[in-house]
Amino acid sequence: MNFTKITLTKTTLLITVTTSILLASCSSMGGMKMKPPMGSAQDVTDANNVWQALKSVNLVGNNRKKSHPYKGQHPHGAVLETLHETITVDGHTGLAIVKRNYGGKGISNASVAQNRTKYLKAVTVMFKRESGYNSDNEDWFWAKYKTNGGLHVKEMKNGMKIKLAGRVAKGMPSGCISCHKAAGGGDYVFADKIKVN
Template sequence: MTLITSAILIGTSSNLLADEEIAPAFGGLDDVVYSENLWTEMVTQHLVGPDALLSTPYEGQPPHGAILDTVDTRLTLRGNEGEVIIKRNYDGEGVSKLTVANDPTKYLKAVTVMYRRAGYDPENQDWFWVKYKPDGSLDVDSNGVELAGRIAKGMAEGCIACHRTAPGGDYVFNHDRYKTTSNIPGAPD
């Protein structure tokens, strides 16, 4: 009897998912498509890809790569104009600021991006998070879920949980330029 009941419950919840399209926190179809559109626009703006403009490489800290370079600007996508922060993560044998500056493509391991989407995730400063591989395809987490969206909202680890501790309340470590007046519970001043 118990078994039958839970079977019905499972059936009901998956119907709900199909009918009402309850969005998962990240890795759902909408987020994956959005991240693909974002990559295409970033290529067009020379922010990623073979013609990307480079900033000076610097030494990073975990969990991002040994050497990093970060660019920070605004970008319009599907009518949303928001801040975008693009961090390229470099690693591999012989990696250094000089070798990366000389041949960035050789050492590029990942491209991690924060893009502000109005109304997307008000509790977390509306950031859309993505981890791309160097070719623009999406990286996946240990469960095979694609890393695009509100990563990993409500969980103890992941982009949101860690960036939440950044000073200024804007979830950005590097500066407080996007500091807002909104009151985020638990965020440092």
């Protein structure tokens, strides 16, 4: 019985020493922090430019084009509306897919068709960037906008707040990229009617 106590004590001591060494190693790296794959100043600038390009072709904003609302699901909205068009942002021309996310009390396809502004909660966008932007994930730029064009912010478990633009949730088990990776055809697009070149 005393032997077990000694073994546990040695194991606990070994774990404590190993943890201390790891923590000391990390702190000696100059406080290096991992940068998230999204929400950088450049991502925010790019998102603003994408929004302006979408606005110029009436995919977002007060004069936005209408489509047919359809039943949606989490994480987007109870009712959705999807449109797509080729746009040019900073000299690059690519496909933009705009998903309007609707929610709220009394929502239905018909109620959204009658009053889109009342039920609109977010606008999620995929924009096909130039080759090499994010080749692991088909070069898509992702953004989740508020209805006024500002970006939604996600608070991470460590308290960091990140704007949802760029390579959203790249390498994470859930989020835009990991979900859309499962879309048929390998193009990250669930809507069969939208063809990606």
